[in-house]
Amino acid sequence: MDPVTLGIIVAVALIALMAIGTPIAFALGGVSLLALLYDRGLPELTYFGETFYHSIAVFGFVAIPMFIMMGAAVASSPTGRDLYRSLDLWMGRLPAGLAVSNIGACSIFAALSGSSPATCAAIGKMGIPEMRARGYPDGVAAGCIAAGGTLGILIPPSVTMIIYGIASETSIGRLFIAGIVPGFMLAGLFMAWTIIACKLAGGYANPMAQGADKLKATVKANADTNIKALIRVLPFLAVVAGILFALYGGVATPSEAAGVGAFLCLALAILIYRMWQIGPIKLIMRDSLRESVMIMLVIACAEIFAYALSSLFITQTVAGAIADLEVNRWVLMGVINVFLLVAGFFLPPVAVIVMTAPILLPIILAANFDPYWFAVVLTINLEIGLITPPVGLNLFIIKGIAPDISLRNILMGSLPYALCMVLAIVLLCFFPGLALWLPDLIMG
Secondary structure (H helix, E strand, C coil): CCHHHHHHHHHHHHHHHHHCCCCHHHHHHHHHHHHHHHHHCCCHHHHHHHHHHHHHCCHHHHHHHHHHHHHHHHHCCCHHHHHHHHHHHHHCCCCCHHHHHHHHHHHHHHHHHCCHHHHHHHHHHHHHHHHHHCCCCHHHHHHHHHHHHHHHHCCCCCHHHHHHHHHHCCCHHHHHHHCHHHHHHHHHHHHHHHHHHHHHHCCCCCHHHCCHHHHHHHHHHHHHHHHHHHHHHHHHHHHHHHHHHHHHCCCCCHHHHHHHHHHHHHHHHHHHCCCCCHHHHHHHHHHHHHHHHHHHHHHHHHHHHHHHHHHCCHHHHHHHHHHCCCCCHHHHHHHHHHHHHHHHHHCCHHHHHHHHHHHHHHHHHHCCCCHHHHHHHHHHHHHHHHCCCCCCHHHHHHHHHCCCCCHHHHHHHHHHHHHHHHHHHHHHHHCCHHHHHHHHHHHC
């Protein structure tokens, strides 16, 4: 059977398995195993086991569970509540101040947790009820949190960036720096649209204008509480700053920095919020273990999938066919973006990265695109998938937080933010320096 026909069969089988609800790791592993057995027979089982083990027996992967534990320690503590309160104190006077402060809280919490679902859940549990109580439209309240949560995989430290760095053999420190400016640019675009949306809705442009004297008195009364909340958050921000300094300054490897960061965040959560009971600590460990095992299993099975595609010459055939297309490199990049966008609709970011990196990276390099710039573009594409159907993980998290808001309202409130992400990709295409200037400045 020729590689093209075999590749189509493998793709259809994979899509069919995921469509009936098979976990992604099992679908990848099962299809790969059947394809290898069909082509090479039972002896291939030996290589299957060896590839599965060696794909995750990499010291660099220690950073993944450590950063996940760091995020779980932050997400399971009242850090998100304190961060929300302190930002509301300083940004509440802006037009659409409460919604804007929620996006700001998502941006900072994303840096603390590195997880989009955790960011969405932690800030949404406090932000959505408060915004609705102050009269914000349901679509704005749900949309700004769903979109703000996506920043968790772009603003460093990011687990997806670590996985991309390992898959592409690129510098994780440089990848982290490349995500800083685009991450905060995207947060700025979200804030700008939020202000516009509130003005279009009418009556919500500046909540301070509604009963100004009463609201100012409330803010003044709560100022002391909110400042104390900010003081409690500052040590966590210092840990993130220290991790980034250690990575960029060459003081520690990503695995070492992640281990120290996980220990410090866990210790801070216990000391600052007096989480002495075994229950909260057990919850942190359980969440960390569950997500780490899921990610590592996906990585191992995706590595087997990549091995199967390469062994059956499917990867080489597809890459060669794309490389032989006599089209402008930006047309090629447009096709790749559409492919990533569609993949992100159905698959989580980790799965997309480990599945597509072996195919796309040679094409990207052959077309003279920078792999660090491409990492940011890829990540933003995957962020869009978090707030668009049919999977749209953040949409369902918001639905769980506010079950009385219809899924249609959540989706309609989120779609303008997806367009902001498309705009960010366009800006990165016209101005690659947005992603590359800071890494070049710091790391040369």
